[in-house]
Amino acid sequence: MTDGNDGKAHRDENTGDDLTEFSARLSAKQKAHHRSEHAPSRGSAIGMAFRLSTEMVAGLVVGGGMGWLLDRWLGTAPWFLLVFFVLGMAAGILNVFRTARELSAQAARQAEEDDG
Amino acid sequence: MAAENGHGAEGGLGVDPMHQFEITTIIPLEFGGIDASFTNSALWMVISAALITGLTVFGMSGRAMVPGRLQSVAELSYEFVANMIRDNVGSEGQRYFPFIFTLFMFVLFSNMVGMIPYSFTVTSHIIVTFGLAMVIFLGVTVIGFAKHGLRFFEFFVPKGIPVVLVPLLVVIEVISYLTRPVSLSVRLFANMMAGHTMLKVFAGFVVAFVGAGGALTGLAIGPLAFMVAFTGLEILVAFLQAYVFAILTCIYLNDALHMH
Numbered sequence: 001m002t003d004g005n006d007g008k009a010h011r012d013e014n015t016g017d018d019l020t021e022f023s024a025r026l027s028a029k030q031k032a033h034h035r036s037e038h039a040p041s042r043g044s045a046i047g048m049a050f051r052l053s054t055e056m057v058a059g060l061v062v063g064g065g066m067g068w069l070l071d072r073w074l075g076t077a078p079w080f081l082l083v084f085f086v087l088g089m090a091a092g093i094l095n096v097f098r099t100a101r102e103l104s105a106q107a108a109r110q111a112e113e114d115d116g
Numbered sequence: 117m118a119a120e121n122g123h124g125a126e127g128g129l130g131v132d133p134m135h136q137f138e139i140t141t142i143i144p145l146e147f148g149g150i151d152a153s154f155t156n157s158a159l160w161m162v163i164s165a166a167l168i169t170g171l172t173v174f175g176m177s178g179r180a181m182v183p184g185r186l187q188s189v190a191e192l193s194y195e196f197v198a199n200m201i202r203d204n205v206g207s208e209g210q211r212y213f214p215f216i217f218t219l220f221m222f223v224l225f226s227n228m229v230g231m232i233p234y235s236f237t238v239t240s241h242i243i244v245t246f247g248l249a250m251v252i253f254l255g256v257t258v259i260g261f262a263k264h265g266l267r268f269f270e271f272f273v274p275k276g277i278p279v280v281l282v283p284l285l286v287v288i289e290v291i292s293y294l295t296r297p298v299s300l301s302v303r304l305f306a307n308m309m310a311g312h313t314m315l316k317v318f319a320g321f322v323v324a325f326v327g328a329g330g331a332l333t334g335l336a337i338g339p340l341a342f343m344v345a346f347t348g349l350e351i352l353v354a355f356l357q358a359y360v361f362a363i364l365t366c367i368y369l370n371d372a373l374h375m376h
């Protein structure tokens with residue numbers, strides 16, 4: 001309560017110069033706050049590595065699984081498994097590529113924000 | 117040797133790091149041959165849901181202009197998710213705010229509640245995370261078809277490629293689309309499980325060193341210090357994984373709404 005009153009009294013005394021100086025300090029603080037608030041999106045290096053590897057493994061698992069199921073259904077073992085395993089690999093690489101592109105775009109945006 | 121005694125978790129120095137993930141039945145239930153028992157997993161889900169409800173209902177009950185601590189937390193989480201949706205999906209995404217908010221808070225609270233000793237981490241079981249991921253995947257696909265009709269299939273046809281390559285690339289794109297629920301669920305589950313197992317393994321080292329007695333007792337400080345640092349990291353991971361889970365849902369939703 002008393003804090004609020006003190007702040008008010010102080011504000012009344014402020015001259016124009018003080019205000020411009022204050023707003024400069026405030027915007028610097030806000031920028032720093034903004035930066036720290038968005039830190040999680042950058043993630044740690046291990047998090048990034050983990051994200052990329054799960055994308056790759058997921059591609060292989062889904063591709064291989066689809067091939068295996070098709071083989072079981074059509075009785076054509078092992079042909080669909082072989083083909084879909086390779087396709088799954090391609091899908092995994094595609095996913096890794098997309099995630100990496102997105103991550104680097106994020107990093108570039110972050111760097112821009114930090115500079116600006 | 118301790119690790120080999122996987123099932124003999126009780127007693128002795130053999131601290132089984134996987135024991136924490138065991139499902140135990142609290143109230144046995146069965147519906148038409150399906151085991152629907154109320155387990156420790158279900159209990160901790162209910163606790164997470166109750167905590168979230170408590171935070172939002174009691175936090176906002178004051179409706180103060182200058183928020184108190186609890187109200188601040190409730191408002192911050194609202195703004196955090198609202199901003200996430202605005203940045204990643206745009207204004208149309210606000211319709212799906214309740215779903216994404218619920219999802220984010222549930223994953224976050226499950227992860228955080230799991231950090232309490234003797235609790236159970238719901239998200240360390242792949243079936244739970246896969247269930248969540250499947251709901252997102254199916255929901256987003258339905259939204260895509262509802263919004264674009266059959267034109268949604270164009271999503272799987274990359275633009276500007278030779279006609280000969282189209283069939284091959286469509287198959288690859290479809291597989292890539294189908295990996296979404298897998299990578300989404302595996303990421304969350306593996307992070308939570310790996311972290312919690314690691315904590316228990318190092319806790320086991322502390323117990324073993326102290327149990328060894330003599331000069332070796334002093335060595336226990338090493339793994340203990342590591343555990344303190346690692347617990348901090350785990351809390352960060354708990355938040356980060358909830359964030360990643362929610363933001364990927366936003367990205368998938370954006371793909372379904374805007375198709376690119």
